[in-house]
Amino acid sequence: MSRELQLRIRSGIVMIAVALLCTWYGGFAFRLLAAIIGLGVFWEWSRMTRVADKTVRGLAVGWLAVTSVAANVLVGDAGLSLPLLGGFLITLAIMAALRRWPWWLPGGVFYAGLCIVALAAIRDDDALGFVAMLFVFVTVWSTDILAYFVGRTLKGPKLAPRISPGKTWSGAVGGAVAGMIGGSAVVFAYFSLTGWWVPAIALLLSIASQAGDLFESFIKRRFGVKDSSHLIPGHGGVMDRVDGLVTASFAAFAIAMGLAAAQSGTADSIGYLLFDLAGRS
Structure with missing residues (x-):
């Protein structure tokens, strides 16, 4: 077995163990996992689509949107998560329609933000x-x-x-x-x-x-x-x-x-x- 495959297996076991443990505990532990996943997704999305090369200000708003949704899921009112995400998405979509910011930006906020909301809602408490x-x-x-x-x-x-x-x-x-x-x-x-x-x-x-x-x-x-x-x-x-x-x-x-x-x-x-x-x- 190659060293790369061994590393892949070990990493996979750790990820599955963490996911199952957080799922078992639920509550804040799982909501934190959902938030980390969503924030990691948005970071990678913005890097892959090169949003920062086109609008640093827009990227800052994108980060504000995703972190706000994550914070609300963690310690806020879960019922407000979707309206909060929707409000940010409308703003970002208007800016994209005006060709101020690329459409990849609201797409990334939707993808990462709804990821956090959906995972937390499915697990619930x-x-x-x-x-x-x-x-x-x-x-x-x-x-x-x-x-x-x-x-x-x-x-x-x-x-x-x-x-x-x-x-x-x-x-x-x-x-x-x-x-x-x-x-x-x-x-x-x-x-x-x-x-x-x-x-x-x-x-x-x-x-x-x-x-x-x-x-x-x-x-x-x-x-x-x-x-x-x-x-x-x-x-x-x-x-x-x-x-x-x-x-x-x-x-x-x-x-x-x-x-x-x-x-x-x-x-x-x-x-x-x-x-x-x-x-x-």
């Missing part, structure tokens, strides 16, 4: 939040692992050769099936549920995870970057590790909000919306 976050984690991890091994084994037609030449349709299908099975197994291990909605949601999250992977590959190819950064030994940057998790979290958050809106549901927990309200839809 109750038992359902713990299961919901495990559900997302296992779905994404199962997708990543099986997509890699199935793709390398079966190969076949490329999924998106211009964006990510190494990805295949066989890997995408294998990853989606694995994500659906892995995510469903987590939920069924905790609850005596029957029905199609949990595997269906897991499948949607798996597809979103793979779309997120392709999206980051597009950004890196667009700006000629190999890794988002070198913050994580053997793995590249934060975005390289959480691209699928971010978009899967977006999808879980959006599905839960959509279910609540469609049924006039009122709940304090994303887990309730995904596993209980969805089952009655």
